[in-house]
Amino acid sequence: MSQQQPTPPVHQQEEEIDLREELEKYLRYWPWFVIGVILCVMLAVVYLKFSTPSYDTVASIIIKDEESKGPASEMEAFADMGFLSGMGTNSIENEIGILQSKYLMTNVVKELKLNVGYFEDSGIKEVEIYDKSPFLVQILKMDERRLIQDIEEEKGNAFRIIPNGEGFSFVNLETNKKTEAKFGVPFNTGFAEIIVTKNDLVPSLDLAEAETVILKFYTVENVEQKYRENVQVNLPAEKSSLINLNLQDPVKRKAQDILDQLVLEYNKEAIEDKNLVARNTASFIDERLAIINEELDSVEVGKESFKEANRLADIETEAELFIENASDYRKKSEEIGTQLELTRAMISYLESGNDYELLPANLGLEGESVNQQITEYNSLVLERNRVLSGSTERNPVVVRLDSQIEQLQANVLKSMKRLQANLEITQEDLRQQGAAIGSEIAAIPSKERQYRGIERQQNIKEALYLFLLQKREENSLSLAITAPKAKIVDRAYSSQDPVSPKSKIVLLAALILGLLIPFLVIYLRNLLNNKINSREDIERAVKDIPIVGELPRIAKKDTDIISSNDRSVLSEAFRIMVTNLQYLLVNTGDKEKGIKLFVTSTVKGEGKTFTAFNLAMTFANMGKKVLILGADLRNPQLQRYEEGARSFRGVSDYLVGNESTLSELTESSKLSENLDLISSGSIPPNPSELLRSKRMGELFAELEEKYDYIIVDTAPAMLVADTFLINKYADLTLYVSRAGYTEKKLLNFLTDTRADGKLHDISIVLNDVESANFGYGNKYGYAYGEEESGFWQKVKNRF
Numbered sequence: 001m002s003q004q005q006p007t008p009p010v011h012q013q014e015e016e017i018d019l020r021e022e023l024e025k026y027l028r029y030w031p032w033f034v035i036g037v038i039l040c041v042m043l044a045v046v047y048l049k050f051s052t053p054s055y056d057t058v059a060s061i062i063i064k065d066e067e068s069k070g071p072a073s074e075m076e077a078f079a080d081m082g083f084l085s086g087m088g089t090n091s092i093e094n095e096i097g098i099l100q101s102k103y104l105m106t107n108v109v110k111e112l113k114l115n116v117g118y119f120e121d122s123g124i125k126e127v128e129i130y131d132k133s134p135f136l137v138q139i140l141k142m143d144e145r146r147l148i149q150d151i152e153e154e155k156g157n158a159f160r161i162i163p164n165g166e167g168f169s170f171v172n173l174e175t176n177k178k179t180e181a182k183f184g185v186p187f188n189t190g191f192a193e194i195i196v197t198k199n200d201l202v203p204s205l206d207l208a209e210a211e212t213v214i215l216k217f218y219t220v221e222n223v224e225q226k227y228r229e230n231v232q233v234n235l236p237a238e239k240s241s242l243i244n245l246n247l248q249d250p251v252k253r254k255a256q257d258i259l260d261q262l263v264l265e266y267n268k269e270a271i272e273d274k275n276l277v278a279r280n281t282a283s284f285i286d287e288r289l290a291i292i293n294e295e296l297d298s299v300e301v302g303k304e305s306f307k308e309a310n311r312l313a314d315i316e317t318e319a320e321l322f323i324e325n326a327s328d329y330r331k332k333s334e335e336i337g338t339q340l341e342l343t344r345a346m347i348s349y350l351e352s353g354n355d356y357e358l359l360p361a362n363l364g365l366e367g368e369s370v371n372q373q374i375t376e377y378n379s380l381v382l383e384r385n386r387v388l389s390g391s392t393e394r395n396p397v398v399v400r401l402d403s404q405i406e407q408l409q410a411n412v413l414k415s416m417k418r419l420q421a422n423l424e425i426t427q428e429d430l431r432q433q434g435a436a437i438g439s440e441i442a443a444i445p446s447k448e449r450q451y452r453g454i455e456r457q458q459n460i461k462e463a464l465y466l467f468l469l470q471k472r473e474e475n476s477l478s479l480a481i482t483a484p485k486a487k488i489v490d491r492a493y494s495s496q497d498p499v500s501p502k503s504k505i506v507l508l509a510a511l512i513l514g515l516l517i518p519f520l521v522i523y524l525r526n527l528l529n530n531k532i533n534s535r536e537d538i539e540r541a542v543k544d545i546p547i548v549g550e551l552p553r554i555a556k557k558d559t560d561i562i563s564s565n566d567r568s569v570l571s572e573a574f575r576i577m578v579t580n581l582q583y584l585l586v587n588t589g590d591k592e593k594g595i596k597l598f599v600t601s602t603v604k605g606e607g608k609t610f611t612a613f614n615l616a617m618t619f620a621n622m623g624k625k626v627l628i629l630g631a632d633l634r635n636p637q638l639q640r641y642e643e644g645a646r647s648f649r650g651v652s653d654y655l656v657g658n659e660s661t662l663s664e665l666t667e668s669s670k671l672s673e674n675l676d677l678i679s680s681g682s683i684p685p686n687p688s689e690l691l692r693s694k695r696m697g698e699l700f701a702e703l704e705e706k707y708d709y710i711i712v713d714t715a716p717a718m719l720v721a722d723t724f725l726i727n728k729y730a731d732l733t734l735y736v737s738r739a740g741y742t743e744k745k746l747l748n749f750l751t752d753t754r755a756d757g758k759l760h761d762i763s764i765v766l767n768d769v770e771s772a773n774f775g776y777g778n779k780y781g782y783a784y785g786e787e788e789s790g791f792w793q794k795v796k797n798r799f
């Protein structure tokens with residue numbers, strides 16, 4: 001015995017059905033999605049075709065940390081001089097700020113002449129050709145204010161060069177003003193004086209190709225601002241000194257040149273900062289050498305004159321014994337004199353009022369604290385100058401550095417004066433010791449003593465002179481050896497594939513957008529739609545009233561009246577409705593004649609007259625004797641389908657008096673021999689009172705004997721009470737709702753009316769249903785016997 005499979009829970013089945021229904025809401029509009037995808041992909045292809053691709057250009061540099069020199073550093077031999085220690089206080093954030101400074105980018109723009117753009121006009125878009133232009137422009141002088149004014153006044157900044165032999169025509173593309181000029185000869189454009197030359201690096205082009213080149217002029221500030229904003233300076237690692245420079249631009253070569261030139265300008269500025277201390281030291285040494293040279297010449301001339309006047313030859317031999325005792329004194333006296341002279345010179349330099357000037361470093365002063373203060377002072381001055389190059393004197397960092405520099409300058413001056421006082425005391429002590437020694441050599445003639453004084457002065461000047469010469473050579477060597485601050489890791493290189501627009505992403509976005517737009521349209525359409533569209537909408541709102549039929553939407557070119565042997569979808573829909581009615585008419589018992597079908601609706605315009613007339617035609621085509629009765633006494637509409645019906649006497653005339661018989665009021669229809677009709681007749685002032693009369697019952701009783709089916713076209717139920725007054729005569733009430741017209745909330749009126757007993761034996765007819773919502777017709781179709789429609793016709797039917 002086979003085991004029976006368990007039945008899925010009811011709620012699971014409902015969820016599956018709901019999911020399928022939700023998908024069906026969108027899948028039935030599959031042509032929308034296909035067309036949306038095709039259109040969006042086509043637009044994406046057009047966008048990719050006409051957009052200008054941008055490429056990512058990258059350069060990498062390492063900022064050297066000059067505070068952490070190792071033993072192997074090639075600059076180690078000069079580090080003790082202090083000439084290369086000026087950049088040691090930098091931080092990586094400051095260097096990034098300098099790389100992003102306006103000053104550096106302005107130098108890059110001027111160096112590469114980026115304020116002149118070269119473009120090729122392909123007729124669709126302008127493509128920058130940069131270094132591939134057949135012409136080169138050299139700007140001799142530019143009035144940027146005039147250029148800005150011309151652009152604002154729409155006088156244009158774009159020009160075309162049209163060669164004509166040795167010269168060319170310079171055409172303003174905005175005003176069409178033409179200026180004749182020659183290659184290599186300056187001429188004035190109004191805002192600038194320029195020279196146009198042929199580019200020898202580019203193969204000669206014919207005139208037609210050359211005329212496609214467009215020149216555009218920009219202000220340096222605008223170009224600088226553009227690229228300063230576009231250049232990205234990033235740190236790959238937080239504690240690293242490696243810096244990556246990024247620039248996205250349509251022209252690879254141009255972006256590479258900009259980044260390489262930016263690094264070059266940065267190194268130039270860094271080297272300039274390094275050499276600033278050395279140049280100031282060299283200037284100070286040269287000034288002191290000139291003064292000491294004059295003093296040394298004076299001393300040597302005095303010594304020569306003294307020897308000639310006193311006829312002295314070799315005084316050293318005569319005084320050798322005496323001088324030996326004073327050798328220590330002379331040595332100390334010379335050293336103190338040198339130190340005292342240097343100290344006075346430094347004090348004079350400090351008191352000269354040169355604020356924020358670098359101080360000479362490593363001149364040989366023996367005070368270690370003084371040398372350290374001078375080094376710190378120079379480092380702060382360099383830091384201030386570097387920060388000030390990218391900002392103003394109001395910058396808080398500059399203000400703080402100014403305060404530190406002033407305080408340190410005062411400290412240096414104070415230390416120098418204290419050193420001078422100490423040296424003077426030491427010198428006085430040595431002088432007293434010299435006096436004591438002098439008493440021991442009192443026997444030496446006064447001439448010898450005078451000669452020794454002159455010689456002592458000469459030795460002091462010579463020692464100072466040689467010392468300064470040595471320092472000048474060391475300083476010159478430090479100037480000659482200037483290593484760049486930024487070491488280039490990778491020169492600028494560009495990506496092979498564009499970073500924007502990315503074709504794969506654009507096409508994927510187009511595909512998603514092509515699916516999303518129809519989805520949103522359908523979703524919003526369903527969300528905002530408060531109308532009945534399909535039988536499911538009715539079934540959800542009215543679950544206990546049967547739907548007896550669905551009537552398809554009729555195209556404008558098609559007729560809305562069923563004819564004999566009609567095989568259209570409309571006729572098949574009414575045949576199915578008639579079949580469904582047979583099951584509902586079982587409640588009438590054995591009644592085979594006189595079946596009364598009342599057709600009504602909630603409001604006007606829902607198609608009750610259309611339904612009533614075509615239902616009557618369907619029964620008539622089946623060979624049944626049918627009468628269509630116009631019971632809408634207020635707004636009769638049968639004349640729309642039966643020509644001349646408005647002039648017929650009808651129901652109102654019968655109900656008013658006894659002189660009219662039904663035979664006299666009955667008219668044969670021109671559409672079918674089995675169809676008769678009684679129109680509404682004259683529009684009465686009191687239709688409700690007439691419909692309440694006994695004559696109405698007599699009318700139906702008499703008609704039941706003559707006809708198989710009596711189709712009654714009644715008034716809208718929600719607007720007037722006429723239908724409620726005569727509904728008691730109905731065997732079946734057909735309640736017509738129109739898809740896309742009847743509001744869903746009006747179905748509440750139907751349920752309330754049925755609950756109140758105002759209408760009985762109600763069945764719903766859904767009229768004007770789109771093919772996509774038309775029962776099973778949207779999948780299988782009714783007219784299977786006819787020739788199948790083509791693909792595009794099926795697609796068209798979806799809309």
